[in-house]
Amino acid sequence: xxxxxxxxxxxxxxxxxxxxxxxxxxxxxxxxxxxxxxxxxxxxxxxxxxxxxxxxxxxxxxxxxxxxxxxxxxxxxxxxxxxxxxxxxxxxxxxxxxxxxxxxxxxxxxxxxxxxxxxxxxxxxxxxxxxxxxxxxxxxxxxxxxxxxxxxxxxxxxxxxxxxxxxxxxxxxxxxxxxxxxxxxxxxxxxxxxxxxxxxxxxxxxxxxxxxxxxxxxxxxxxxxxxxxxxxxxxxxxxxxxxxxxxxxxxxxxxxxxxxxxxxxxxxxxxxxxxxxxxxxxxxxxxxxxxx
Numbered sequence: 001x002x003x004x005x006x007x008x009x010x011x012x013x014x015x016x017x018x019x020x021x022x023x024x025x026x027x028x029x030x031x032x033x034x035x036x037x038x039x040x041x042x043x044x045x046x047x048x049x050x051x052x053x054x055x056x057x058x059x060x061x062x063x064x065x066x067x068x069x070x071x072x073x074x075x076x077x078x079x080x081x082x083x084x085x086x087x088x089x090x091x092x093x094x095x096x097x098x099x100x101x102x103x104x105x106x107x108x109x110x111x112x113x114x115x116x117x118x119x120x121x122x123x124x125x126x127x128x129x130x131x132x133x134x135x136x137x138x139x140x141x142x143x144x145x146x147x148x149x150x151x152x153x154x155x156x157x158x159x160x161x162x163x164x165x166x167x168x169x170x171x172x173x174x175x176x177x178x179x180x181x182x183x184x185x186x187x188x189x190x191x192x193x194x195x196x197x198x199x200x201x202x203x204x205x206x207x208x209x210x211x212x213x214x215x216x217x218x219x220x221x222x223x224x225x226x227x228x229x230x231x232x233x234x235x236x237x238x239x240x241x242x243x244x245x246x247x248x249x250x251x252x253x254x255x256x257x258x259x260x261x262x263x264x265x266x267x268x269x270x271x272x273x274x275x276x277x278x279x280x281x282x283x284x285x286x287x288x289x290x291x292x
Contacts, residue, residue, distance in 0.1 A: 005071040005079060019079045019100065021068035063096055063117040064089045072142060074135035077101060078159030080118070080142045082130045087117075095130040097144055099159045118157055121166050127153055131176070135159075136184045141207040143167075143187070145176050152176045152191060152199075156210050170214040173199045181206065182230035188257045190225040190238060198225040198240060200253075202260050217261040220244055222251050230257055231282035231289035237265065239277035250274040252291075 006018040068083035078101040085096040097118040120126055130146040140158040147153065152173040155164040169176075176191035176199070187203035189212070200215040221244025230236040234256055242251035242264075250271070255262040267274070282291040 002067075002069045003071050005073045019071050019073060019081075021071045021081050021083065023067040062089075063087050063098070065096060065098065066093050068098075070133040072133050072135035074137040074142065074159065075140055078140065080133060080135060080144075080157075080159050082133045082144055087126075094126050095128070095146060097130070097155070097157070097164060099142075099157075099161065101160055116162060118161055119163050120155070121164060124166050125149060132179055134179050134181060134187070136181050136206065139184050139207055141184070143179060143181075143206070145179055145189070147175060150174065151194070154179070154189070154203075154210075154212065156206070165210070167203075167210040167212055169212050170199075170201065172214060173201065175199075176201070177226070178228055179203075180228050180230055180236070182236065182257055183233040186233060186257050188228050188230060188236050188238075190228050192224070198222055200225060200238065200260075200262060202257055204258055213260050215260045215262055217263075219251070219253065219262070219264045222253065225253075226276070226278055227280045229280045229282040229291060231284050231291065232286055233257065235289070237280055237282060237291045238262065239280040241276055250277045252277065252280070 002022045004018055004020045063085050065083055065085035068081045071079055071081040073079035078099060080099045082097050084093050086093055098115050099118055100115040125148060127146040127148040130144055132145040135142040140160060142157060144155040151171060152169050152175050154167040154169050156167055157164045172193050174192050174194045176189045179187055179189045181187035185206050187206055189201040189203060191199040193199045198218060200218060201212045203212045205211050221242045222240050223243050225238050225240040227239040228236055236255060236257045238253040240251040240253060242249050250267060252265040252267060253262040254265045280291055282289045
């Protein structure tokens with residue numbers, strides 16, 4: 001199994017609460033077995049009973065998943081997963097996005113997830129890879145990050161969508177390593193530019209027009225960014241590297257996720273010899289936050 005995701009409301013014991021994705025064999029509730037990706041559902045957390053979703057997978061003629069790497073469940077009703085598979089059941093294995101909704105069948109059967117293929121935009125080529133799935137509870141909006149035609153791409157959609165939308169990502173962005181969303185409408189993405197410099201994108205109106213803007217002000221000397229954390233909707237901290245003095249040194253930037261301006265945060269003198277910072281975490285708060 002690659003990942004398990006649980007819906008926000010774990011007190012609702014009448015519906016499955018969690019989904020696991022991976023690769024292997026699974027036996028369906030109706031007694032037949034199949035090999036391939038695992039995307040079953042878990043009942044109440046205390047029940048410990050996993051159900052098979054293969055009875056309601058996406059139509060084989062549309063997509064046949066081979067492995068699923070990430071899953072997220074922004075609401076109690078549905079989940080989205082990314083991985084690889086064959087579109088139309090033939091051809092090469094390519095990155096795919098599928099969404100599952102909880103459906104209660106007739107005849108008294110239990111609620112089961114019905115998975116569907118989220119198609120890429122008609123005018124868009126299929127991405128070469130997908131690296132991150134970010135959903136924004138309590139909405140049904142999800143973002144999928146990847147690479148297409150050697151440039152970064154962000155697709156947006158919902159757990160019930162059948163057609164993804166390619167967001168307008170600045171063409172100077174070659175890759176995105178992390179996306180974090182401190183609110184349901186604002187996100188920050190970090191990565192690398194086409195000139196091998198640091199890329200910082202501010203995403204606004206997420207879920208509606210999805211506008212991504214490249215940073216207009218990054219402190220001189222910052223050559224890369226490695227991690228981002230946002231303790232609240234108005235402030236984010238980004239870890240990176242600064243070579244302004246000629247030697248690598250750790251850098252921490254701060255800024256409003258809705259803005260395109262970032263400034264240096266003060267690093268304590270005792271930590272001045274730190275060369276790199278590979279991760280950053282902040283305590284969620286509406287006021288002053290502690291990050292490490």
